[in-house]
Amino acid sequence: MKAQRTRSQDRILNLLKTMNRAVSAQDIYVELRSRDQSMGLATVYRSLEALKLEGVVQVRTLASGESLYSSVQQDKHHLTCLQCGDSIPINECPVHNLETQLQQSHSFKIFYHTLEFFGLCDRCSIAPVASENS
Incomplete structure (x- = not known):
């Protein structure tokens, strides 16, 4: 049986559904404040965790360690540059x-998955490296 969502969870989920990008918890906190739906940052994190465990919010962690949240709408995959931080979506x-095979063979309900490749984008891979003797 699914637990009933709190008002904070509903507000965050509705916000994520209206945004077309993944955002940090801090961005969610600021956006809610700008919409006069203020809540504490700790409440934002607790609500995001509950929504993630429910399977309606997904999180992706960047190379910097920052977590970005979005509503689960479709699988999202990225190529992420370790130097400039740009993320290129993979369609x-x-x-x-x-x-599908894993769900069937392990009787495991998968809410979502992420696939992230880390490396250097075209711009960063051809950029000259600063010399230590300069």
């Missing part, structure tokens, strides 16, 4: 069939 999903 195809090479592991979708694996997800």
